[in-house]
Amino acid sequence: MTIVRVTTPGGDYPIHIEQGRLQHLSEAVPADATAIALVTNPVVLEHYGEPVRSALARTGKPVTEVILPDGEAHKTWQSLNKIFDQLLQVGLDRKSVLVAVGGGVIGDMGGFAAACYMRGIRFIQVPTTLLAQVDSSVGGKTAINHPLGKNMIGAFYQPISVQIDPAVLATLPPREISAGLAEVVKYGLIIDAEFFDWCESNAQALRRLDPEAITYAIRRSCELKARVVSLDERESGLRAILNLGHTFGHAIEAGLGYGQWLHGEAVGCGMVQAAELSAELLGLPRQDVDRVRRVVEAIGCPTEAPDLGYERWVELMGHDKKAEGGTLRFVLMSRIGDAQCLEVDPAALRPVLARTTAVAKGG
């Protein structure tokens, strides 16, 4: 088993990564827990209900199942309240533990419920998508959506441990694997050139979920994200480099309508665009831009952005919530493995959009 240790001012916890980890979930439940709340969704239960239930049953502790509807549309107060209602109905006390088994939506809601229930109970995160494993395992971000904005209501709340079973990825659609790999590649691009090299060489092994390759990729991603987050738990500065590709990506998602492209796909394409912009503004060598494009293609993500038109691009990027005061901020690279935030004059986008959009005549 591989263990990544995450250190933050708000708490210290291990990430356990192991093929078949799901069967050993009972080991993660603290001996003094009075009860377990299993928060999950019907899709996860269909695939992994049996191993998860028997593992938790082995603790001998009472288990309450809270089954939430699947999908981002349900990351709402209503679902959150369903957790609270059920926990209070069965009388779970402050010494109970909440185990969230699922993708980012389940992790975000389960974590936020744990943060608020009786002002905070312990929380174990069991991410079952690649994106959740490499992204939301580290950072302590929990939230629900509000009709007026995504992730607007939430808390920074650290789990007591994260339990990752790479074997569960086998049931994911290939598009979701590719989308998750975009975030993996991202860590190399922003902070670890050597890991980027490794991703280049192992793109095919990663796509077919070779156990050794995917386990290493998850581990390294968690380590790298943990390094960034430990230096900046509450997002004052450095952590912003985790948003490489996201300003373009959000514009793609919003421009096409959410759900057309997966978030990771949009980020993958956005990284190619960010590389192009980095070449314009920071002198990133052209051959490195090409490397970024090739690896994004190799992991199965789109490298050509939709043609939204220059004005629409700028408008959508200005509305990105990471934007401050209407200026456009991008995460760019001076070289692979070294990212920084930059204020950018929108005019600099024209040549980049020309080179990266499907029909390059926008605006």
Next chain:
Amino acid sequence: MTIVRVTTPGGDYPIHIEQGRLQHLSEAVPADATAIALVTNPVVLEHYGEPVRSALARTGKPVTEVILPDGEAHKTWQSLNKIFDQLLQVGLDRKSVLVAVGGGVIGDMGGFAAACYMRGIRFIQVPTTLLAQVDSSVGGKTAINHPLGKNMIGAFYQPISVQIDPAVLATLPPREISAGLAEVVKYGLIIDAEFFDWCESNAQALRRLDPEAITYAIRRSCELKARVVSLDERESGLRAILNLGHTFGHAIEAGLGYGQWLHGEAVGCGMVQAAELSAELLGLPRQDVDRVRRVVEAIGCPTEAPDLGYERWVELMGHDKKAEGGTLRFVLMSRIGDAQCLEVDPAALRPVLARTTAVAKGG
């Protein structure tokens, strides 16, 4: 101006105590705040709308007023969501500040809203009741009620400062002053015999809100609560002594129906009962029991509990949320100024109830 500094693992902040402090609220708003959300209720606005509004206007920052209905019945998700809706509608960002002006309900909800809005914005607490000034100013407890339990959903979240203006107490009904003074006396009883002596000597000055006396009482209460809380931010042990009188008090409130007695009145009477039980079990001298009874009477709280009947008392105390596993836990004193938690055999309550209930033939 008096400043009490509160140190907790979750944050450090000052409590400013000053007659007329409301007029100087602008000083409390950080220079880099982008906007202010004023969370309050119509009763507070009626009395103090003018000084609060002009003080906040002097910051030159945009102010959004969120006016919530008054009273514990409204400490709900609906009210909380009203805050979120309004803050998002006007587009308040992460650098805005929430200023909660009101009693415990406004403080609890405003604090919880600040804890969750965009995963946490800064929060200034301006308590306008004596109970809130001496109790909820310290400890970082925020919460809303759930239909299945009070304060079940919340967070530990520290304000950046607490602003206390003892002059605002002049508009409170005398019963609320007495109820607040019960908590003041409590701090002396649990941890500071000298302060208890001082309360005995100054009961009348406190009831008539003598500026010097009430300012000192608030300051000392905050200091003493801060001392307890700083040693135990998340309620693992020591902090439980803050519940002196509360096991009896909750039974009185629940037995008569919430709202009959004020919380502080029930706690005042509960402290007399706890003193009687302390005499039974820890040898608290009888003359000290009498001192407790006399001071509770002197501050204007009831010293005779309602006759609920022995079985009902035990049942109601067993349902106290601080009870663990159905046993009865009490905070008791071996001497004035020295409290501890104790598991108690319900039978020990019989003589105590006989001596402290209005018609002493219950059960």
